[in-house]
Amino acid sequence: MNKLWDKLLIGLCCCALTLTAGTSAANIAALLVAVIFSVISQARPNSPASYAATLLYGVFCLFSGEALMLSPLVLYDAFCTKFYPAMLLTAAGTAINITSLSENIFPLFAVMLVSLTLSQRTSLNAKLSKTLISTRDDSKELTMQLVEKNKAMQRNQDYEIYLATLKERNRIAREIHDNVGHMLTRSILQLGALSVINKDDTVGGALTDLSDTLNTAMTSIRSSVHDLHDDSIALKPAVEDCVRPLRDRFSVSCDYDFSERMSRDIKLCFIGIVKEALSNTAKHSNGDSIKILIREHPALYQLSIADNGSCPENITESGMGLSNMRERAASVNGNINFMSDSRGFRIFLSVPKQKLTKQEI
Structure with a gap:
C-alpha cells in the first residue's frame, strides 16, 4: 500500500513537470507509457516482466526527452529493487537529452531524488516489517516451546510424585502383610486351638464371636492390602x-x-x-x-x-x-x-x- 501512495505522489510531480513543457501528443503518449509500465512493475514485482518493463522504458529515455520527464515514476521500482541497468540507461538518456531539458533539468533531478528517497524509505519499512513479523513469530514459537516444556516438567513432577506414592503404598502393604497379617493369622490359629480344647460352654460362645471378629478383620486387611498392591504396580x-x-x-x-x-x-x-x-x-x-x-x-x-x-x-x-x-x-x-x-x-x-x-x- 505504501508503494501506491509513493507512486501517486511521484506521478503527480511528473505530471506537473510534464505540463510545464506543454500538452503535446508526445507528452501524453509518454505519460500513458510510463503509467502502463509502472502498473506492470506494481502488479508483478521482482518478476521478469517488471525488469523488462523498467529496462524497456530506460531505452525509450535514450531517444525521447518526453519519456525522460516521466522516468522517476518508472525508476521508483528500479530504485526499490536496485535494478542498475535501468538506472544506467536513464542516466545515459539524461546525458543525451540534457540540451533539450535545460529548463527542466533541475526539477527532473529533484523529482528523481524524491523517487529515490521514497523508494529507500519504503524498502526500509518493508524490511522492518519482515523483521517485526519474524521476531513476533519467533517469540510466539519460543513461548509455545516454553509452555510445552513447562507442561512436560509438570508431567514429570507429577509422575515422580506418583511413583513415590506407589513405593510408599507398596511399603505399607508389605508391612501390613508381613506384620499385622501374620500376627492376626497366628491369633486365629491360637484361638482355633483354644476353642478345640475348651470344655466350658459359657466361654465357647465368646470364643466363637472373637473368632468371627478376627476373621472379619483378617478379610478386611487382605482386601486393603490387595487394593494397595494393585496400585503399586507401575x-x-x-x-x-x-x-x-x-x-x-x-x-x-x-x-x-x-x-x-x-x-x-x-x-x-x-x-x-x-x-x-x-x-x-x-x-x-x-x-x-x-x-x-x-x-x-x-x-x-x-x-x-x-x-x-x-x-x-x-x-x-x-x-x-x-x-x-x-x-x-x-x-x-x-x-x-x-x-x-x-x-x-x-x-x-x-x-x-x-x-x-x-x-x-
Missing part, C-alpha cells in the same frame, strides 16, 4: 526395565497413552507379554529397531510390539513363548495376534475393559 517403569538391557543392540521407541487406573491383572499380563516378546526378539530377530505401543481406548486396552527383523510369513507356534503369551491374553479375556513378513514381526494384543475377579493375596 506399568511404564516396568516396561522400561524390560527394555533397558536391549538398548545397546536395538533402537527402542515406546509410546504410552493410558491411565494408571488399569487393573492389576492387565498390568501383569502386559508386563509378562512384553518380557516374553523382548526375549524372543533378542534371541531370534536380526533387526535393529523395536517399537512398543500401549494405548487406552474407551472400550479396550491395546498393546503392540514390532521389530524390523526379517522372518517367514508363516508362523509356527510350536515354542513355549507364543503359547505363554496366548495364555496370558486369555487370562484377561484378551485377543492376541502374531503377524510376520519381510518387514518384521509384530504382536498385537487388545484387552476389553471389564471388571476382573481380583485374586487373593
Whole structure:
C-alpha cells in the first residue's frame, strides 16, 4: 500500500513537470507509457516482466526527452529493487537529452531524488516489517516451546510424585502383610486351638464371636492390602526395565497413552507379554529397531510390539513363548495376534475393559 501512495505522489510531480513543457501528443503518449509500465512493475514485482518493463522504458529515455520527464515514476521500482541497468540507461538518456531539458533539468533531478528517497524509505519499512513479523513469530514459537516444556516438567513432577506414592503404598502393604497379617493369622490359629480344647460352654460362645471378629478383620486387611498392591504396580517403569538391557543392540521407541487406573491383572499380563516378546526378539530377530505401543481406548486396552527383523510369513507356534503369551491374553479375556513378513514381526494384543475377579493375596 505504501508503494501506491509513493507512486501517486511521484506521478503527480511528473505530471506537473510534464505540463510545464506543454500538452503535446508526445507528452501524453509518454505519460500513458510510463503509467502502463509502472502498473506492470506494481502488479508483478521482482518478476521478469517488471525488469523488462523498467529496462524497456530506460531505452525509450535514450531517444525521447518526453519519456525522460516521466522516468522517476518508472525508476521508483528500479530504485526499490536496485535494478542498475535501468538506472544506467536513464542516466545515459539524461546525458543525451540534457540540451533539450535545460529548463527542466533541475526539477527532473529533484523529482528523481524524491523517487529515490521514497523508494529507500519504503524498502526500509518493508524490511522492518519482515523483521517485526519474524521476531513476533519467533517469540510466539519460543513461548509455545516454553509452555510445552513447562507442561512436560509438570508431567514429570507429577509422575515422580506418583511413583513415590506407589513405593510408599507398596511399603505399607508389605508391612501390613508381613506384620499385622501374620500376627492376626497366628491369633486365629491360637484361638482355633483354644476353642478345640475348651470344655466350658459359657466361654465357647465368646470364643466363637472373637473368632468371627478376627476373621472379619483378617478379610478386611487382605482386601486393603490387595487394593494397595494393585496400585503399586507401575506399568511404564516396568516396561522400561524390560527394555533397558536391549538398548545397546536395538533402537527402542515406546509410546504410552493410558491411565494408571488399569487393573492389576492387565498390568501383569502386559508386563509378562512384553518380557516374553523382548526375549524372543533378542534371541531370534536380526533387526535393529523395536517399537512398543500401549494405548487406552474407551472400550479396550491395546498393546503392540514390532521389530524390523526379517522372518517367514508363516508362523509356527510350536515354542513355549507364543503359547505363554496366548495364555496370558486369555487370562484377561484378551485377543492376541502374531503377524510376520519381510518387514518384521509384530504382536498385537487388545484387552476389553471389564471388571476382573481380583485374586487373593
